[in-house]
Amino acid sequence: MAKEVLMPKLSSTMDKGHVTEWFKKVGDPVKVGEVLFEVMTDKIAIEVEAYDAGFLIGRYVEVGQVVPVNTVIAHIGAADEKVEAPLIAAAPTPSAKPAEAAPSVAAPVVQVAAPVVAQALPQDGFGVRATPAARKAAKERGITVEAVYQATPGIVRVQLKDVEHYNPSNVKAVYVETGVEKVIPWTGIRKLIADQMTKSHNTVPSVTLNAEVNVDALLKMRAELLEKVEKEYGVRLTVTHLLAYFVAKTLKKHPNMNARALEDGIHVMPSVNLGIAVALENGLIVPNVKNAQALSLVELAKAVKAQTAKPKNNALMPDDITGGTFTITSLGTTVVSDFNPIINVPEICILGVGRTIERAEFDANNNVVKVNKMMLSLSFDHRATDGYPAALFLTDLVTLIEHPLTLLVD
C-alpha cells in the first residue's frame, strides 16, 4: 500500500508552502531519513526527509507550486505499484504566485548561431581609423564608424565597403562570453533574505549610530578566562560571546530597546532573545538565543555556539529563528570598520560589530599609548525609539565593555 507524502506544517503560522527543490525523481529508491525535498514555509527553507522506504512512485507538485499544508504531494510505494494522482488544491491565497522558476542555466551567448564576434575598439587613444569615404558614408547612413569597426572581424581601418556591408542585426554579441551565465533563482534562503531586507529597508526609518570602544579590557578578560572556560566547560570563549553577554546586560538597563515593532504597537519584550547573524555559503540567517538576559557568561557562550552551529548542520527549526528581540551582526574578522546594518524586523535594534584596530591615544597623563579600538554601529528603528535613548544605550554598552568590572556592583 502506497504511503502519502504531505506538504508538512512546519510552524504554527504555516498554512501553505511550496517545494523549492526535489531531491528524488519518480522511480528513485527512497530510504527512511533520506531527504526527499526542500520546502519553503513563510519563514524558512527546510529539507524534508522520508518517513517510509520504497520507491518514489508519484510526484504531484512542481517546484514553486504553492499548496496548502497536508496536501498529498507525492507517494512512496513498491516499484511497480500504481497510484492515482490526487487533485491538488490551489493555495488558500490565490495571489501567492509560483514566482520562483526552476533553477535554470542560460545558454552561453557564444552558442548563438553564426554571430559576428565583435572586435574591441582600439585602445591607443586615437580611436577608430576610418577612411574619409567610410566616414562620409557612415554619416550618411547615420551610423558610427566605431560600430562598423566592432562588427567587422579583422578590420584595421574602416573602409567604404565595410560601411556598406554593415548590418547591425548581424551583430549578435558585443563581447565574447568566456563562461556560462548562472541564474540563482529567488528561492529558499535567498528569497527569505530578499523579502526580509526589502521589507525592513522599505518600512523602517532607521538611523545608525557609530561609537568607538576601547576593547583592551574585553580582550584582557577573554585572555584570562579562555583557558579555564574551555577546559572546564568545553566552550572556547569568543569576543562575540563576551559582546553578547554585555549587550544582554545593557538591555536589562534599557528595556525599551529590547522590543518588537508590530502593527498594534511597540512590544517591549520581557526576555532578551538575542539573535546572532550567521553567514552561510548561500546567504545569511539569524538564529537567536532565548532568555539571554538570564544566562551566565558560560551558559550564553554555549547557547550562542549551539545556535550558530545549527544553520551549518541543517538543524535549524522555525523556533530558532523566530521571536528574536535584538540582533548582533559582526564583520569583525574582516577589514570592515563600520557599516549600516539593516534591522531584522520586527526587532527595533541591530548592533553591527566592526574590526578591532590598534590606535595611538593619549592617556590621563598625556602619554601616547597603544589601545585596541572597535567600532560599534547601532541601527535603530526611529519609529520605535529615538536617537537619545539609543545613544544612551550605546554609551552604557561602551562603558560596560571598557569597564567590565562594574558588572560586579551593578
Place this chain on the structure above:
Amino acid sequence: MREITYTEAVREALSEAMREDENVFIMGEDIGVYGGAFGVTRGMIEEFGPERVRHTPIAESAIAGAAVGAAITGMRPVFELQFSDFITIALDQIVNQAAKIHYMYGGNVSIPLVMRTPGGSGTGAAAQHSQSLENWTAHVPGLIVIQPSTAYDAKGLLHSAIANNNPVMFYEHKLCYRTKGDVPEGKYFIPIGVADIKRQGKDISVIATSYMVHKALEAAEILAKEGIDIEVVDPRTLVPLDKKTIVESVKKTGRALVVTEAVKRSGFSSELAAVIVEEESFDYLDHPVVRLAGAETPIPYEPNLEKLAVPQVNDIVEACRKIMAAK
C-alpha cells in the same frame, strides 16, 4: 588612321609648324645632319636648310639664351636640349629670363619659345643622362610644363606649345620615342592643361606621367585578369594641371596611386598626391594615397639596378593588389 612612332609624331609637328610659320625654327646640338641624338630631327635640315635647323655648340646656356632673345624679337624658337639633365646649364636663361620677362615688362613682351628635351632612364645612359627633372621647371611660375606620353599627345601638344606665347617646357621620354600610336596627318591641337583618361576603370585611379602611363596600362591588363579594374589618368600637362579630371576620377574610384619616374622626395608625385587630398576628392578616399616613384639614388648604369631605381610594371601591379587587399 596611320600608326607612327612618338619620334615621328614630334618631327611631324615641328615640320608642319615650320612649313606654316617661317618664324618657327629649331636649334640644338647635333640636330642637323646627324638628326639629333634620338633622330627626332632626321631629314629636317634637308627640307628647311641650316638657317632654320641650326645646330649649335655644346653650350646649353647659349642655346637657351639665344632662344629667349629670338623670342623677344618675334621669332618662335624651338630648341632641343639633347638630355634634360643638361638643363642645369640652361636654367638661368629659362628661370630668370624666359619665365620672368613677360611679367617684368608689364606684358609688353612675350617669350613664345619651346624647350624640347628627353628625360628619363631605361637606356643605360647612366646618372648624368637619365634623370627626370621636370619638377624643377614645374616649380617656377611663368613656365608651362608638358609631358606627353603618346605619339598622338606629343604631336597635338607640341603644336599647341609652338602656338602658345609663353615659354613651354616640353619633356619627352627616351623610351617613349619608340612607342607607336595612331596619329592624324596634318596639324591638330591638344589643349594645354587638359588631362586624359587613358583607360577607364572603377577600382583605383592610377595617375601616371610620361612613360609611366605605358607601364600603368600594361599593369592594368594584368590586374584586369584578377578583377582589379584600374583607371589610368595621364595629366599630360603638369603646369597648368588639370585638377578637375584627377579629382573626379578619384571621387569615382575612392583610391589613388600616383606613379612617376622622378624621385619621390619633392617630386611632382607629391604635388599630385597633395591635390587629391586637398580637393573634394578627399572625402571620397577609401585608402591613403599611394605613391610609386623613383628611388632616392642617382640612376645606376648597371641595367638591373637601373630598373630597380624606377617603378616597373610589377611594382604597379603589386601596389594595386595591396591597396585592394587592405583591411
